[in-house]
Amino acid sequence: MKKISILGSTGSVGTQTLDVVSHHPELFAVEGIAGGYNVMLLAEQVRRFRPKKVSVATKALADQLATQIPAGVQLFYGPEGLLEVAAGTDADMVVTALVGSQGLQPTLAAIEAGKEIGLANKETLVSAGHLVTERAARYGVKLLPIDSEHSAIFQCLNGESLDTIHKITLTASGGSFRDRTRDELKDVTVAEALQHPNWSMGAKITIDSATMANKGLEVIEAHWLFGLAYDQIEVLIHPESIIHSFVEFKDYSIIAQLGLPDMRVPIQYALTYPQRLSTPTGRLRLSEVGKLHFREMDFERFPCLRMAFESGRAGGSAPSVFNAANEVAVERFLQGEIKFLQIEDVIARTLDKHETVDSPELEQIIEIDRWARQTATIA
Numbered sequence: 001m002k003k004i005s006i007l008g009s010t011g012s013v014g015t016q017t018l019d020v021v022s023h024h025p026e027l028f029a030v031e032g033i034a035g036g037y038n039v040m041l042l043a044e045q046v047r048r049f050r051p052k053k054v055s056v057a058t059k060a061l062a063d064q065l066a067t068q069i070p071a072g073v074q075l076f077y078g079p080e081g082l083l084e085v086a087a088g089t090d091a092d093m094v095v096t097a098l099v100g101s102q103g104l105q106p107t108l109a110a111i112e113a114g115k116e117i118g119l120a121n122k123e124t125l126v127s128a129g130h131l132v133t134e135r136a137a138r139y140g141v142k143l144l145p146i147d148s149e150h151s152a153i154f155q156c157l158n159g160e161s162l163d164t165i166h167k168i169t170l171t172a173s174g175g176s177f178r179d180r181t182r183d184e185l186k187d188v189t190v191a192e193a194l195q196h197p198n199w200s201m202g203a204k205i206t207i208d209s210a211t212m213a214n215k216g217l218e219v220i221e222a223h224w225l226f227g228l229a230y231d232q233i234e235v236l237i238h239p240e241s242i243i244h245s246f247v248e249f250k251d252y253s254i255i256a257q258l259g260l261p262d263m264r265v266p267i268q269y270a271l272t273y274p275q276r277l278s279t280p281t282g283r284l285r286l287s288e289v290g291k292l293h294f295r296e297m298d299f300e301r302f303p304c305l306r307m308a309f310e311s312g313r314a315g316g317s318a319p320s321v322f323n324a325a326n327e328v329a330v331e332r333f334l335q336g337e338i339k340f341l342q343i344e345d346v347i348a349r350t351l352d353k354h355e356t357v358d359s360p361e362l363e364q365i366i367e368i369d370r371w372a373r374q375t376a377t378i379a
Contacts, residue, residue: 002271005032005051005085005115007106008097010041012202013120013146013263017095018045020268023280028271032085034098034106037061043068053089055081082106087113093271095146096121099204100327101320101369104128108362111141118270120146122221123327127320128365129224143225144270149218150225151266152244152257158274160255162227166248170218171238172297173197175210178239182301188340190333197239207330211343216308217326220319223312230313235305237295242284260284303344307351317357317368324372325350325379332377349379 004021008014014035021028034055035042046054046069054069055076056062062077069075076084079102086094086106094110095118096103103121108128110117112135119125125132136143145151149170157165176195177185196206208214219233244266246256259265262281269276299306304326311322329346332338338346350372357364 001029002027002093003029003031003089003091004093004095004118004271005034005053005089005091005110006030006095006097007034007082007086007103008036008095008099008121009033009045010035010038011097011099012205013097013267014095015041016263017097017118017267017271018049019280020264020271021049024277027277031089031091034082034085039065039068046070046073053085055085079105083109086110087115091115093118093144095267095270096124097146099123099202101127101323104132104365105362107132108135111135111139114139114141116142116144118144118146118267119150119225120267122147122217123323125221125224126217126323127369128360128362129220129319130359131362131365133224144273145221145225146263146266146270147218147221148261148263148266149245150222151269153222153226153247155257155269156245156247156255157226160247160249164249164251165226165228165232166250166252167232167234168222168226168228168245168247169234169236170215170222170245171236171241171243172212172215173209173241174237174239174295175212175214176206177210178237182341185341186339190336193333193340203334204327204330207333207343208326210340211304211326211330212302213304213308213326213330213343213347215302216305216311217323219305219308220312230309235297237297239293239295240289242289242292258284258286304347307344307347311351314356315358317360317365318351318354320360320365320368321351321354321372322347324369325376328373328376346376346379350376353379 030049030051032053036057053074087109093116097120101123103124107124241261311318325347329343
């Protein structure tokens with residue numbers, strides 16, 4: 001039986017991870033879960049999956065949760081609670097499904113504790129890819145991708161050598177506004193932006209999909225996961241989200257991974273790798289799909305993706321600033337403080353004010369992240 005802990009258990013990936021676990025209770029035991037503010041859902045998860053350790057965002061929420069869960073469950077809160085669930089249990093694997101850069105320190109702690117990582121928190125590699133990959137290598141820890149695109153690339157590379165890769169292509173649905181011009185985006189609402197055509201995801205990642213910032217974060221994550229130069233990474237709009245990504249090799253053969261858009265498939269593959277099990281998702285029937293469509297990426301239409309590539313190529317602290325500024329800008333949009341197109345303006349202004357630091361240490365990354373957030377708040 002594989003023991004797992006989940007950081008971000010009440011979010012989209014976290015709840016779907018527990019759904020996968022529920023379909024194979026004989027294979028998995030939940031050692032720890034960390035949620036944020038959704039105490040009602042977290043209490044339900046504790047009662048159902050009986051983890052040994054649980055964490056919430058604040059002490060007040062921990063006190064509230066304590067009245068709703070069985071006796072004997074150890075209860076923690078705040079950043080220290082995340083570290084406890086990440087590194088302080090008997091889990092074999094930690095699924096990092098937190099939103100944003102808050103996943104960095106718990107992921108590093110889990111790696112140092114020798115835990116296998118199911119990585120759904122792309123911001124961890126974006127903010128500190130050099131640190132995460134170095135420590136994973138030092139401690140002999142596997143980084144198993146959960147994002148559908150990186151899982152697809154990972155699967156396509158089974159049995160292949162990284163030296164034989166010509167390029168990889170990450171596919172993008174295009175998000176909520178893929179068929180709108182920039183002029184048509186000036187006054188779009190939050191509700192409109194949250195209507196993703198293919199995937200069921202949290203608010204932040206759904207907005208990121210609409211701006212294409214999410215694909216930019218995935219580009220940087222792919223650079224670190226697979227050790228590829230940015231010139232070897234391309235993005236293609238694929239509205240159906242059937243081909244999740246593909247690899248082109250030096251002989252120009254292409255291997256792609258296809259399936260219906262259901263996050264439970266890449267989640268389960270990370271949990272069971274290298275084995276495959278049946279899943280509750282539906283089967284892909286290409287005869288019913290009929291046609292698949294593709295469009296070249298337009299970096300003028302999606303400047304957030306262009307800025308992500310530029311930040312990745314600049315290296316050092318630049319991706320951390322891109323990520324932090326984007327997180328703040330998205331939250332400002334969700335709160336009605338700025339308009340949709342101003343998200344990219346906030347990111348650009350914050351990047352313009354930053355002097356890149358090469359190979360920053362963890363303390364520097366934390367300080368640069370803090371500076372970028374403060375800057376983006378007023379940019």
